[in-house]
Amino acid sequence: MIESVMDFWERFSDKDFRGLVSVINASPDSFYTKSTVASGNNDALIRQVEEIVEAGACWIDIGGESSKPGSIYVDAEEELRRLIPVLKVVRKRTQLPISIDTRKETVIRPCVEEGADILNDISALRDDPLILPYLARNKIPIVLMHMQGNPQSMQISPHYDDCVNDVVLFLHERVQLCRKYGIDKIIVDPGIGFGKSYNDNVQLLRSLDTLKQLSCPILVGASRKKFLGAIIKDSRGIQRLAEDRLSSSLSVTQFAFTQGANFVRVHDIKENSEVLKTLNVLEGRERINV
Numbered sequence: 001m002i003e004s005v006m007d008f009w010e011r012f013s014d015k016d017f018r019g020l021v022s023v024i025n026a027s028p029d030s031f032y033t034k035s036t037v038a039s040g041n042n043d044a045l046i047r048q049v050e051e052i053v054e055a056g057a058c059w060i061d062i063g064g065e066s067s068k069p070g071s072i073y074v075d076a077e078e079e080l081r082r083l084i085p086v087l088k089v090v091r092k093r094t095q096l097p098i099s100i101d102t103r104k105e106t107v108i109r110p111c112v113e114e115g116a117d118i119l120n121d122i123s124a125l126r127d128d129p130l131i132l133p134y135l136a137r138n139k140i141p142i143v144l145m146h147m148q149g150n151p152q153s154m155q156i157s158p159h160y161d162d163c164v165n166d167v168v169l170f171l172h173e174r175v176q177l178c179r180k181y182g183i184d185k186i187i188v189d190p191g192i193g194f195g196k197s198y199n200d201n202v203q204l205l206r207s208l209d210t211l212k213q214l215s216c217p218i219l220v221g222a223s224r225k226k227f228l229g230a231i232i233k234d235s236r237g238i239q240r241l242a243e244d245r246l247s248s249s250l251s252v253t254q255f256a257f258t259q260g261a262n263f264v265r266v267h268d269i270k271e272n273s274e275v276l277k278t279l280n281v282l283e284g285r286e287r288i289n290v
């Protein structure tokens with residue numbers, strides 16, 4: 001277990017580091033409704049945090065705005081109304097690093113004041129010009145994600161001449177911009193499901209090692225996403241819904257780590273932690289007493 005953000009940064013500087021990022025959704029319209037924290041239900045939230053810590057997550061990611069395909073932009077006031085009560089409960093219950101999934105400087109700033117440690121920005125700092133100077137002044141680590149378009153339009157016929165190359169070039173430019181501002185604690189995310197076709201998602205997962213040229217840790221977020229439902233269609237050829245995509249999500253977790261991912265962002269922390277532990281033991285990275 002990683003017990004402080006400083007310990008976290010020291011440990012993940014190891015290029016072979018592997019860890020799970022556990023999702024807590026404070027948005028009422030997540031694509032996977034079972035991941036949503038009930039408003040005001042602190043007992044359920046506390047139990048969720050205890051499970052996350054017990055399972056050995058390396059950090060917790062909290063979001064107050066859905067970014068599923070077709071989702072509508074939420075203003076900062078509403079996003080904070082959802083985030084702050086959840087963040088306060090989580091921060092009191094664990095010393096694990098906490099990231100905030102937002103695109104707004106007016107959201108990340110008060111969240112940092114309440115104990116958040118990391119910004120997870122699906123726009124890779126493009127949506128709000130005030131975020132980058134704020135991060136630089138306050139030495140806030142950043143997750144930069146690739147997205148074609150925006151959540152409202154991104155899945156309307158996405159197209160690339162070379163998806164993997166386009167993603168690498170985009171992330172390279174964003175990483176260089178951050179480093180120009182003195183930000184060196186950077187994680188890159190290829191943005192599975194964000195402006196990507198089924199084939200794009202599969203190709204990106206197969207090509208994760210190409211992101212290593214950026215010299216940043218790699219995060220993958222594919223948990224229960226729609227393209228997995230196309231892989232595990234039922235006997236009638238109907239795609240599985242998010243509620244029925246756990247097994248394929250676990251397969252992606254294992255595959256992503258073997259392809260060079262350092263972090264995998266998940267909804268089901270207990271099951272994914274068992275996959276990671278088993279993989280580490282089989283690969284000789286971890287030993288157990290029997």
